[in-house]
Amino acid sequence: MAQPPPLLASRQLEVGYLGQAILPPVDLEIRAGEFWAVIGRNGSGKTTWLKTMLGLMPPVKGSVEQSRADLNLSYLPQRKAIDELYPLLARDVVRMGLDRKWSFVRPWFGGEPPEVERALDEMGVLGLANEPFRRLSEGQKQRVLFARLSVSSAHLAVLDEPTSAMDQVAEHEAFTLLDGLRKRHGLAIVIVSHYLGMVRRFADRALLLDRDTQTALSGAPSAVFADDRFQARFSERPPPLETAEDGDD
């Protein structure tokens, strides 16, 4: 069967700062419904690569190609990039998912569409709709932000370490929720994660980035984990396949 065209593709993409590349060129294609995991140690260039793919940073060389002009992207940055000083209810945060392509000649008005409550319900946090976002637990906040993704009409969602502040149970739940979003909405997901067990269980594509060894390796997670460069960098075998029981302890 022929593969669908890629939503987003990097062509000999080099990322970095002030014209200085920090990683080797990357060629890859992200298709609808794919679950990509970007892995690598701290400071390996994962966030820089993501931001360049999203157009938040200019590429040093190469290009990022979108399949269509109206491609909808959504981004869940690292938690520190979200300002929790803002007094917003959970439903206000989800409502932002619908705020797309604002312009001065076409600003948004109007009330809250029904999709907001549907998405909160989908993520199991409808009861928290009127709670202040900043008072929620880390797991609850992530569910609300996932609800924001759900309503965003995105074709591709990019998440930068969304489970970094979670325990193993919450992390497993988060991956399960994201996988559900992918299946229900046909969404492509790209996630940065340090939890290799979850990557092995949920992702169908992986990208290993390493600035120190100038590695950029993509493929099926099992193939990436078996590669010598992965083995050398992580210096241990990848953890066994996660099971539901594993997540419950």
Add this chain to the structure above:
Amino acid sequence: MTDAAPASSSEALSEQELEQAFGGDLGAGPGAQPSATVAATPEAPAMGADRSAREGAPSWKEFSHGWELGIYRDPVLCGVFAGLVLGVLGVFVVLRRAVFVTAAVSQAAGLGVALAFLVELTWHVPVPPVGGALVLALTATAILSLRMQRMRLPSETLVGLIYLGASAGAILVGDRIAQDSHDIASILFGTAVLVRPLDLSLVFAAGLVTLAVIAVCYRGFLFAGFDPEGARVHRLPVRALDLLLWALVAIEVSVTTRAIGALPVFAFAVVPAMAALALVERVRWALVVAAVFGGLSGGLGYLFAFFFEFPVGASQATLALLFLLVCLPIARVLRGSAA
């Protein structure tokens, strides 16, 4: 800043004196300074600063008489409206963690006024003081929008530099345009005691524009502030929204500073928003509460200054602080009960 208590009507300006005071609009340039100084300077005889010579405390009757004459109406309306609009704008300023930007922009506006006078005195080219204030305030805002990270310095250093440069510049330029040092502050910033009709009109116009822009761009400002990267990926013009927000701050601060002084403007742009954000859990309600607190601080502050014979700007700032002090324990109780 220099400030003064409102004159009670036993010592208040007669209509003829009022006409003389307002007729010489500072906006007309330094040539109008003597009569304008009567209106704005605390030591001016027409304002009756010699409190010891006064018979009894100011009364409502005196106030209402002065209100009918317009002496108190305009500054009260100006204080209320400036407080309301700055309260709303202040919510975004506080949420952007940029409270001292207001102070720096205010000082830049003062320098702009001083330069306008200097240009007129030196080259005899009439420059509207508010125009000078706007240009310098917008310039300061543009400089503040520079990315300081590239200079390996925190953004606060630039705020401090602008504040310092503008303050020193205003004093140096002011030295060349005023005979007495106490005139400088009132020429540069106004005093909130009396507000000229032109300034009141400008405060209303700038305020209405600010409120209209905030209403239109509310959701954009919210998303761009809460999650700027997420907003950019959703194709919001985040940079343009930021520039627009700071341009609004520059315009509103320069116009209101010219009318009522730097101290109340800084207070209105920070304190009501702090109280509101402590009290409520939704930005839209914070805007309403900050507007109410700001407006009340402006109006009640003037009344407080009138009846207790205190300086107006400081009274308005103190009222705003009192609202905050009342709100903080209430907010703590509310948070406790919610938890």
